[in-house]
Structure formats: C-alpha cells, structure tokens
Amino acid sequence: MKKIKHIVFGGAGFVGINLVKKLQEKNETILVVDNLSNSRKDVLLNISNKSLVFFKHLDINNTYDMEGLSKTYSFDKQSIVWHLAANSDIASGIDDITIDLNDTFLTTIAILKFCKLNSIKQLAFASSSAVYGNLDGIAVSEEHGPLYPISNYGAMKLASEAAISAAFEQYLDKSIIFRFPNVVGFPSTHGVIHDFINKLKQNPNILNVLGDGNQQKCYVHSEDLADMLINIFDETFGLDILNIGPEDDGIKVSRIAELVVDKMSQDAEIRYEDKKQGWVGDVPVFKYDSTKMISLGFKPLKSSEEAVIQTISQILTESF
DSSP: OOOOOEEEETTTSHHHHHHHHHHGGGTOOEEEEEOOSSOOHHHHHHHOOTTTEEEEEOOTTOHHHHHHHHHHSOOOTTOEEEEOOSOSOGGGGSSOHHHHIIIIIIHHHHHHHHHHHTTOOEEEEEEEGGGGOOOTTOEEOTTOOSOOOSSHHHHHHHHHHHHHHHHHHHTOSEEEEEEEOEEEOSSOOSSHHHHHHHHHHHOTTEEEOSSOSOOEEOEEEHHHHHHHHHHHHHHOOSEEEEEOOOSSOOEEHHHHHHHHHHHHOTTOEEEOOSSSOSSTTOOSBOEEOOHHHHHTTOOOSSOHHHHHHHHHHHHHHTOO
C-alpha cells in the first residue's frame, strides 16, 4: 500500500470532516481514525475519495488497536498526524473529570506513543481557548501567562500541550499547537447553534437560553479553519503555538438566539437566565489577539456573525 501522508485522529467530527475535505485536494493519502462517539461517519464517507481516504473505527486509548494501525498501514517521518480527538462536550466534563482525562488528555498520550512507535515526526494539535481561563474579555495573545483554565476540558488541553512540548524535545521535529476559538459549521454535532436549533424543533414557541445572553465570544467557521490549519502548518516550523480566530470582538449569545429564531420560528419567545455563565466552567466573554496569525498572512474569510449565519443555514439544510 502507498504510504499514508495524513493521519487524522478524530477525523469524523465536524472539524475533521472539513479538514479531510481540504486535504483531499492535495491528492495525498489520508487515514481517518475515530471512535464515532460524537461524529458523522455518513457525511465523511459521502465526501471522501475512496482511493485517497481510509477509515478506521477504534478507541484511541486501546493500545492493542493503536498498535494494529502500524501493522495495517504504512507511515514514515514525512507523515503528518492531525490530533483533533477530544471530548467535544465541555459541560459534560465538569462533574466527571475522568471524561476529559480519558478523551482529551489520554488520547494525546496515546497519539504521541503512536508517533514515536512509527517514527512520525510531524504533529498538529487542536488545542483551545479554554486553556486561558476567564480573563474578563482581555484580548489574549499566545504569550499570555500563567494560564488558569476553569474547566476540566481546558485543564486537559493545557496538559496535552505540555506533553506535546516534551515529545518535541525527545522525538518530534515539528509540533504546531493551534488554539481554537468557538468553531461552528457543518456537519454540526454540538455547540450553541446546534443546541438552539434542536430546542426549537422540540418547542417552536420558546427558546430557553443558558445564561443571560450577554456571553460574547469569537467564532470561526470550520471550512475557514480547515484551510487555515493546512496553510499555516505548511508555513510554520519547530514547536509553535498559534491562536486561530477572527479579527472581530465576537458575537453575543443573544444575537445568535435571534438569528436562529428568525430562521426557524419568528414568534418564539427567547428566555434568558439571571446569571452570566451558561454553565460552570463557561467563559462568558472571550477575545483573541490574532496578531501572530495575521503576521503569517492568514485570517478567516468570515466574521464571527457571518460564520454563525452560514452555520445556521447549513445545519437547517444539511449541506456544505
């Protein structure tokens, strides 16, 4: 078999599907590995070029299954691992730290062991703005520190960054850590837009919103993100960390609620809670300093609001 160039762990999630879609354009082989716990294999297979994209359903934390990949497929030091595997429901990990321990941190350890076993020298990691914690809307750059995450998800992403840094010292030649903002797009499996749409499908008369609606965050569309990940990875070297996000100050949850209601049920009443956080561990206001990303010549094509509007349309029509 031809050597696999790209290994996308968590590649059947909505970010991974968009990444695979873009990687196919390079006409290189891609192996997607996913446990399908919160994924859309149907969409992945629908957009995949069968001669380029191979799929393996397994638990990344299963040592036996991971070692089996090395016997089934061929890799070399020119291969690139895209680590997108993590718990995708941050709120679910608040009461049970083992969720993010297993799905967000131990997956990183398993993937690093896979890289070492197969002499793979290049790794791209999907980290998160959650590593910064609650900074009351201060625009944070990659140099900000110390970091105090307020969710188990953020803590395990930060721990993963540390493990990747140690691996770079030992056996990786290139480790690029991308700190994502809120990512939206199709095929959505979770998130505020997905949640609002499902609530209105169940009850078109009332939309209950977690928090007071003043939560304001930056959003990037998964299609823009996939393009940027590939292009930035090609232009960076060694061990590096980059914030990925739009240049704007974000969009309020109340505005997202209004946009969804306008598309689905214009007479629906929007009800808010009398609290700033939507849930424990939520960062109400977050903003990136994207100077480093822009200095490399990259920025998302869409603003936060444009990304949200496109996502609402895509989810409602189930199409790219």
